Amino acid sequence: MNNEHDRLTIQQVADTTGLSVHTLRYYERIGLIHPIGRAENTHRRYSLEDIGWINFLNKLRATGMSIQEMQVYAGLQRLGDETLPERLEMLKRLRHTVEERIAELQENLKIVNYKIDLYQKIVSEQTPPIAVP
Amino acid sequence: MNNEHDRLTIQQVADTTGLSVHTLRYYERIGLIHPIGRAENTHRRYSLEDIGWINFLNKLRATGMSIQEMQVYAGLQRLGDETLPERLEMLKRLRHTVEERIAELQENLKIVNYKIDLYQKIVSEQTPPIAVP
DNA sequence: CTACAACTTAGAGTATGCTCTAAGTCAAGC
């Protein structure tokens, strides 16, 4: 299933996922990533599935999910298909919080825009394009 | 301009702004809030303008602006109207980053939704509404 | 008068999420 070409070093994974090698080891240590397979020399070798999982973790992080919640999710994932309903619930809750977060940002954006308009007016009044004597 | 009714205690401000009294003192200490006026007994007394500023700070924080950037903004604000163009620039940059953040969240939401749909299907197949022999 | 609540300060402590260091192993190239 995985030939030698599919098995990447930690540095390669860092380059392709955007996580640092430190962070990759950290994620593995805290259980976000399952124990990665090793080459004969004890060096980690990541499979393509591992990359897929790490990319998904990155998406979860980008939604603002905390490390702790991701640990729960990763734990459920490892328990197999019978935890699908729980993971589904987590994702639905995540969707909800992300939607709320977007709405909040849009509200705050309005306020920022209002302030920009206000300041823009004052600034343009102070320094008209061409001074008229 | 400010009568006794307009001058709130730190606890009242905490209640109305949602910040803790600790955070209010912390914000003042690091220059996010200018030195608040005191009653005869050295206790802080916040004016309505102070409340307005604190509420604005809360909006900036909610957009994800860092404390450090807010310190810069607060510093410019204290320098008066001649810093309006700089503050305008900061707000425009903020608008941009918030718009990007919203777009990113919406992208990630798509992925979460895709996963929800997928899991939903699997789960509903595993446990049909009524088992048919 | 004393108890209490609300405040004050300086400074220490905490949670989160990394990020780095030190010391060591190992394979490949010169």
Place this chain on the structure above:
DNA sequence: GCTTGACTTAGAGCATACTCTAAGTTGTAG
């Protein structure tokens, strides 16, 4: 044989943003 570079581990350190503690003051109520 030796250097180089990529990896390994355990554990320390760091940036951010609070959050809390200890010790003290003050004004009011009983």
